[in-house]
Amino acid sequence: MNRYIAVLLCLLFASCYRVVDRIDPRVSYEIQDQYFQTLDGAFPPLTPEERASDWGREYIIARAFADQLDLYRAVSTFKRAEILVPPESSRKLEIQYDIVFCFFLGKRYDEAIEEFEKTELAHVDKSFPAYHDLLLILYECYREMENPEKQQRILEIIQNTFPATGEKLEISSALRTGDLCTIEQINEHFIHPSYLDRLLDCYYTNKKSVAKAQLLNAFLPGAGYLYIGQKKSAMTAFFLNGLFLAAAYQFFHRGNVAAGIITLSFEAGWYFGGIYGAGQEAKYYNERIYERNASAVLNDSKLFPVLMLDHAF
Numbered sequence: 001m002n003r004y005i006a007v008l009l010c011l012l013f014a015s016c017y018r019v020v021d022r023i024d025p026r027v028s029y030e031i032q033d034q035y036f037q038t039l040d041g042a043f044p045p046l047t048p049e050e051r052a053s054d055w056g057r058e059y060i061i062a063r064a065f066a067d068q069l070d071l072y073r074a075v076s077t078f079k080r081a082e083i084l085v086p087p088e089s090s091r092k093l094e095i096q097y098d099i100v101f102c103f104f105l106g107k108r109y110d111e112a113i114e115e116f117e118k119t120e121l122a123h124v125d126k127s128f129p130a131y132h133d134l135l136l137i138l139y140e141c142y143r144e145m146e147n148p149e150k151q152q153r154i155l156e157i158i159q160n161t162f163p164a165t166g167e168k169l170e171i172s173s174a175l176r177t178g179d180l181c182t183i184e185q186i187n188e189h190f191i192h193p194s195y196l197d198r199l200l201d202c203y204y205t206n207k208k209s210v211a212k213a214q215l216l217n218a219f220l221p222g223a224g225y226l227y228i229g230q231k232k233s234a235m236t237a238f239f240l241n242g243l244f245l246a247a248a249y250q251f252f253h254r255g256n257v258a259a260g261i262i263t264l265s266f267e268a269g270w271y272f273g274g275i276y277g278a279g280q281e282a283k284y285y286n287e288r289i290y291e292r293n294a295s296a297v298l299n300d301s302k303l304f305p306v307l308m309l310d311h312a313f
Contacts, residue, residue: 022178022283023178023180023283023286023287023290024178024287025176025177025178025287025290025291025294026287026291027175027176027291027294027295027298028295029295029298029299029304029306029307031069031105031306036067036069036312036313037067037312039309039310039311039312040311040312041311041312041313042094042097042129042130042133042310042311043091043094043129043130046059046060050091053084054084055080055081055082055083055084055085055086055091056081058077058078058080058081058084059077059078059081059085059091059095061077062074062077062078062080062081062098063098063313065077066078066098066101066102066313067312067313069105071102071103071105071106072106074098074102075099075102075103078095078098078099078102079099081095082095082096082099092120093119093120093121093124093128094130096115096119096120096121097121097128097130097134098313099115100112100115100116100119100121100134100137101130101133101137101313103115104137104140104141104306105306107144109140109141109144109145110141110145112137112141113138113141113142113145116138121134126161129311130311131161132161132162132165132310133309133310133311135154135157135158135161135162136158136165136305136306136308136309137305138150138154139151139154139155139158139169139305140305140306142154155169165308168303168308169305169308170186171183171186171303172298172303172304172305174186175199175294175297175298175303176294176298178287178290178294180200180203183196183199183200184200187200195297195300195301196297198293199293199294199297202289202293203286203289203290203293206289207285207286207289207290208227208228208282208285208286209282210279210282210283210286211279212224212227212282213225213227213228213278213279213281213282214275214276214278214279214282216278217237217274217275217277217278218275220238221237221238221240221241221242221270221271221274222234222235222236222237222238222241222274224274224275224278224279224281224282225237225274225277225278225281227278227282228278228281228282228285229285230281233277233281237270237274237277240270241267241270241271241274244263244264244266244267244270245267247263248260248263248264248267251263
């Protein structure tokens with residue numbers, strides 16, 4: 001009977017320190033200048049007259065910096081070209097777009113939005129050659145700035161104007177947030193086996209149970225860490241808990257109740273902290289597995305918004 005009570009108490013205390021079995025992955029991309037060299041520019045080349053103008057020379061230099069992803073100098077030079085270009089010239093809008101594009105590539109999302117909102121780019125439509133790419137830039141900027149309302153508004157425009165890109169963004173969003181339920185729903189409409197099949201199979205085959213890691217650590221301190229392959233942490237947890245328990249027993253056995261209570265309180269901290277820690281480490285383990293595979297899928301299938309762009313500088 002006492003054994004069953006002890007088991008129930010372990011389960012009760014473990015549930016108090018429960019870690020949610022949900023992943024919060026961080027997947028990223030790295031863009032090389034060689035990638036943009038494979039893409040064409042969105043705008044027509046400068047005429048001989050434009051190339052000979054002051055603003056044209058600045059624009060040519062800015063484009064050279066941008067092609068090398070020397071974005072700081074590119075922005076500075078584009079801004080000089082923007083000042084020099086005639087106000088009525090359509091090139092002014094193109095230069096303003098290039099400035100926004102530079103800020104986006106430099107991951108300075110707030111400055112990209114600030115630049116966008118103070119120019120005429122806010123009023124362009126499908127006739128603008130870089131309209132598709134501009135929408136992708138805005139979508140990603142609002143996502144990174146955690147502005148879901150404006151992000152959703154841009155997504156709706158993309159879905160209405162460029163349906164294929166809208167579908168890719170839905171897949172991209174599910175993969176980047178680790179929304180496994182949505183990924184499974186999307187995968188139902190794919191021809192099997194698909195790259196989503198491989199991602200899901202790899203993840204579910206290798207993931208560790210957060211609840212199991214916590215329960216193992218509740219029954220035997222260190223067992224939860226051993227379950228996820230952290231042998232050193234497992235040994236540390238086992239010996240620390242064992243030493244504190246042994247010390248507390250000795251204090252109580254010798255009548256030193258106060259010291260025993262203090263030592264036991266330290267042991268309780270290590271014990272329950274270990275339960276929570278084992279769950280967190282299992283969660284981190286699962287996130288690393290998912291991130292490795294999701295990053296490969298997102299890069300190989302060009303599902304990051306920056307890899308969906310049609311044009312470079």
